[in-house]
Structure formats: C-alpha cells, structure tokens
Amino acid sequence: MNVIFIEPSFPSNQREFVRALHAVGATVHGIGERPYDWLDEETRQRLASYQQIGAVTDEGALEWAVRKAQDQFWVDRLETVIEAHTLPVANVRERTGIPGTTARTAYLCRDKVAMKDVLRAAGVPTAASAGISSAAEAFDFAGAFGFPVIIKPRSAAGAAGTFRARDAAELEDVVQRSGLADGVPAAIEEFIEGHEGFYDTLCVGGRVQHDFISHYYPNVLEAMRTRWISPQIVATNRMDAPAYAEVKAMGQKVIDALGIWTTATHMEWFFGPRGLKFSEIGCRPPGVGQWDSYCAGNEFDLYRQWAMAVCHGRVDVAPSRRYAAGIIALRPERDGRITGYSGTEAIWDRYGDNIVSHHFPPPGTPTQAVEAGYMANAWARVRHEDYDTLRNILDDMGESIKVHAG
Template identity: 35%
Template sequence: MPTVLFAAPLLSESASRMVQAIGSLPGVRLGVVTQEPAEQAGEATRQAMHAHWRVDDVCNPEQLRWGVEGLTRQLGRPDALFGAYEQLQVPLAEERERLGLPGISSEAARNFRDKARMKRVLRAAGLPCARHGLAGSFAEAHAFADAVGYPLVVKPPEGAGSVATFRANDARELDAALHAAPPARDRPVLLEEFVVGDEHSLETISVGGRALWHSLTHYEPNPLEVLRQPWIQWCVVLPREVDDPAYDDIRAVGADALRALGMTTGLSHMEWFRRRDGTVAIGEVGARPPGAQITTLVSRATDTDFVRTWAELMVFGTFTPPERKYAAGIAYLRGQGDRAGRVRGVHGLDRLSDATKRLATDWQLPTVGAAPRPTYEGDGWVLVRHPETAAVRAALKEIVETVRVELA
C-alpha cells in the first residue's frame, strides 16, 4: 500500500482534480500539504485525502519539510513525493533527495526552473533556442539590446505561465518593462531574443529517462501577444495528426532537450517555435504537467482521464500510451470593454451554429459580476473535439468571432 505525498499552494480546481486522481489509485494512502485548510476543499477532494497538513508557504523548503514530516508521522514513510506547481519543483526535489525517494534530482529541477540556466544547458548540448542574457541593471539590459537588437522578451528567470513577461519593441518599451520589475545584482531580469514564428507546446511522457509518448498543441496567436492585447480571444488547438512527419524535428529536439536537462520519469511541457524559415527553437521546458487546460484537451482527444494517467505514472512508474481518437481545441473568452469594470454579460452563445454546439464537450462561462481575470486564460472557455482537425479549427473560429464577454 504506497504512501504518497502531494504538495500544492492551494486546493484550486486543478489541484483538486489531481488530488482526486491520486486518491483514486488502488491502495494509495494520500497525504497533502497546502497553504489553506482542508475544510475549504470540496467533499470529493477531502474524501481523497487520508491526511492533510497546512503550512503558511508551501514553497518555503523548511515549511515544506515540516509538512512532509508531519504527514510522515501520521501515514508512515512516503514512497512518492511530488506536485504540479512550477515554483515547487526545486523544493520537492531537495526533499526527495533528503528522504531517498525517486524523482528528478535537485540539479535537474534547477535546470528546468531557472530559465537562464536552462538555455545555457540547451545551447551547450547544441540545441536551438533564443539568444539570452541576465541583466542586473538598466545599463546591462540596454547593452544586451544593442548587441541582439529588438524586439526582446523581458521576464524573470524563474517565471511561469507568462507572468511578468513583456515584449519590448524599442528602448522606451524596454525601460517600461524594467521599471515594472527593476533589475538588481541579486535579482536580475532575463532578456531573450524575440523569436519570430508560430508558437506551440510539446508534452512528453518520460519513463526512466526515455521519452515514450508525446502530444503537441498550436497556440493561436502566441500567448505573449495575447497578454499585450487583453481583448484577444485566442485558441489552443491539439491536432489529431501528432505523428505527422512535419513534427519529426521537434520530437527529436524535445527528446534531446529532456535528456540534457535531466528528466527521468514524469510529464513535461515544452513551449517551442516554428520559425519563418521552417526551423524550430525551444522557448522553455517545465518538468510538470501543462496549464491552459491542455491535460483536459488530451483527455478529450483520447477518451481517457489524462490526470489519472499522470498520477499512475508518478506513483507506480507505469504508463500505457492512449490512442488519439480526436482533435481537440479550446477557445478562451476574454472581456471586452472597461478592464476596470465587471462582467456584465456573455453574448452570442445563442448564435452559435448547431454544428459547433454539438462539438462542445466542456465549458466554463464567465460569471456575471466577476472582475476580469488578468491571465491569458481569460474569463471563460469552451472546449470542442472532432475526429478531423479542420472541423475543430472551424468551430473555434466561430466561437471567438461570435461570443463576446461584456465588461462595464
């Protein structure tokens, strides 16, 4: 009967799904460390947990250790310790090493977490990625810009989900981005060449350091453009043709990148670009499940619960490749109007064609009266699937052109 410990800052909708998936595995005794009381979770999530430990900051290594030790006294020595939150990967790896548990090493976790270090590792392995540099001052940032040219991407070295990420088209916009998060010697910013091309993701299941399965998506348009234009309703498309020879190059590059960074067993999420000349470039790689509802897209495309598949991988080290039966896609609904206002209404749902409505499998509509969300995932979403990728693209196009979230 394996004892499994899972850590997350909050028992959010996504984290709760993971807790329920892990707790449903046969024979598993599950302990959970979070920053909020277990009483705030739903009934199904509470039922999945055998024990819970609350801390003030789960990303603090000392508090994480306190939570692990507290759960160990209740449940016994753990057999597995993991979480999905990007900022937790290094503390979790350090704690696994202290306990002698399986999982990626702390050195590998730092390779994935520190984006400047990541790119040094990738470039040393001869893998394609954007030119980059760390700047501890305004002068160093402008010197990098003079050497590389504009546009540039400005972001924290340990960021996640495009948070605090800016595109600078000239020196004025670079200064504006730097003023938003002033660089310092002990808190530098990461500057990158802006890669011109189409952006995608590559999800990979690895077992024992070998890439065994992959999936991929198309971002339409790129998330950084979505952040710059908060009115854009964008889409993520998961094509059915993931084994098409057109993707041979990124599959090979992705597998090489994971080996260089130190992936062992787990699910990884890579953001990558197809340049205008057809070549590929790696953006970032996370040693964790993807966000943006991509696990839900994979679940619908394969008629499986992909979160449970990931849980089985992390607990038992086993993986059965699911069959790709459908293409799937998600349209993100984003508020139009006064960003300082509230959601007044959602318009256009009744004008969607019956054909598009029949393809919808999941949706989360904006709540009237809610404040607009600042993230690229927007205020709501609609997920569709169909055996043909073209039909999914057509449905998503109709949704983003027809549905409007009114802010006032």
C-alpha cells in the same frame, strides 16, 4: 504505496491528481496551505492524512511536514505539479531521501538562463540569452544581438512578467516596469520570429511514454496583451505528421540533457524563418487545463496515466488520437462586471455536440484583466475529428460570441 501530494485542492484541477493517485491504489497524503475543512468532500475522502502549513514554498515548513509524515509511515513519493512548487519540493525531496525529480533538474527547469546554457551545450537550438540585473546589461545585450529583445523573470511561468522591447525607448520603459532599474534579476533573450507551440510529455524513466503537440493562435505575448483577440490553444491529433518528427526529437534531447526521469513536462517552441527553436520547459503539466483537452481529444484519463507512471513506473492505455481539441478564451469588451452574453444560442445550435466543457461567469461577476490568462473570464473547450474544421469552429465562436460588461 504512500504518496505525499502538495497542495491537493487549489487550483481546482489539483483534485484530479489526488483522484488519479487514489484510483491506482496509492495511499495519498496531502500537505497544503488551506485548512482541512476547506477541502471539498471528495478530496478529503481520498486523503489518508493532511497537514496544513503556512506556505508550501517555505522549504523549512515543508521539510518539517514531510519529516513529520516520515515519522509515522514510509513515504514512497513526494509529488507536485505546480511550477512554483517544483524546486522547493525537489530540494526537500533530496534532503529527506525520497526518490523523484532531482534538485538539479528542477533548478534547470526553473531558471531560464541556466536552462538555456545547458541546452545550448547539448546542441539544442535556442535563442541567445543571458542573466542580467541592470539596465546597462540589458542595453549591452541588445547592442550585441539587436532588437527586439524579450525580458522575463528568470523563473516565471507562462507569459507572466514577460516584456518585448522593439527599440531603445521601449527597452528603457521595460527596465522600469520589470524592476531591472532596482537591480531585480531577469533573463533577456533575442526575439525569435515564428509560430509558437508546445510539446507536452509524460515521461517514465527518462523516456517519453505519452506526448501531445499544441499550437497557440496567436502567439502568447500578443494573446495576453490584446483584448479584442479571442485566443486559442489547439492540440493536434496529427501526431504522426512528418513535420512533427523534429519537435519530438528535440523534446527527447531536452529531456536527456536536463536529467528528467519520471514526470510530466511542458516544453515551448517556435518555428519560423530560422527553423525550429526551443524556448523553455517546465517539469510539470501545462496550465490552462490543457490536460483536459488531451483527455477529451484522446478519450482517456491522462491524470490516471500520470498516477500510473508515478506509482507503478508504467502507463497502460494508449491515446486514441481521434479528436483535435482546443480551448478558446472569450473576453469581455471592457473591464467591470459581466452584464450578459450574445451569440451563444446560435453557436450551441451549430456546435453543441463538439463543445465538451465551458465556463460563462454569471452576470454581476467582476471581470479579470486580459493578462490574467485564457481561463480568466469565459471560455469553451471544443473538439472535432478534423483539425482544420476545429480551427474554423473556434474562429466562428470567437467572432460570434460577445461577452458584455459594464
């Protein structure tokens, strides 16, 4: 089977998808933006061919590269796992007759307004939302549904470009910062109070074959705006708990409504005073290396399971559910350059057996802003057989480890 994989080396976990495709017997071909010589040696050895183009989101250039490949060999699959790449790849996939996620599905998983329209029609509980392109429309929505409101790009990933306005003054500020004042299209939603988590799946033929539930501590907007917080993302190993049945049922309903077939998905949800509410979906794996947490917690290779689904239409290993696993972001006390760390030795003495991976940039490394995400500076990935004990370990790490900068 010949599989073209888009952008095989950046970000770095892209290499794991190439590795997995190669491991299950696929002949892997790459299309990317970087020169071939910039790819690491292992990735180059796993690629049967590689075509560099200017931008993989340029549909014209991408289609040219795919058709060039089709002139040389039969292409069975055209795959991508990056949010911004899903729609252009789906459009090219349809124009070149390659099976996979459709352009309709990719569009609905990218455009938050259209997504929620379809899901509400299917009976999935979601926040009120609308597409807007002016300050007047934003204030009209707030007048109809009340404050707070959330404004975000229609096709953003994660919390990028997302703002919360608690009153008219804050909404006026958001209108300026978001580009609405200049007519930039956006999505506006009513604010949903509650705890935020996500439901990740690997689907084959429209049915969930592997699934995982993770929790944010605290919710994303607060985590991405507040320096002193050491935010956590924790994947539970209590997947059979009755409380999660509603999440799973909602996830399958979303998959059915959007026509999702064989792919990974990443679904965000809230649970609060108004019950369970769906937030949004990506037709791709989650970010922040979360699949590595799933691999560590379940003692299996989820990347290989994805490759099995893509190439052979099945999965062949069940997750162990032995460990809860989570990541904690450890942020520098200020922006500048990292000067050192304190508290790490005591943490390693207490929990070294539980820490499965970590990253502590060396002194002298420029810091990255809080908004850059969970893995922007220092971080650690940890697991434990008991979910509550893992939460305590992560809390202890966040309170004990200091990242110094100057």
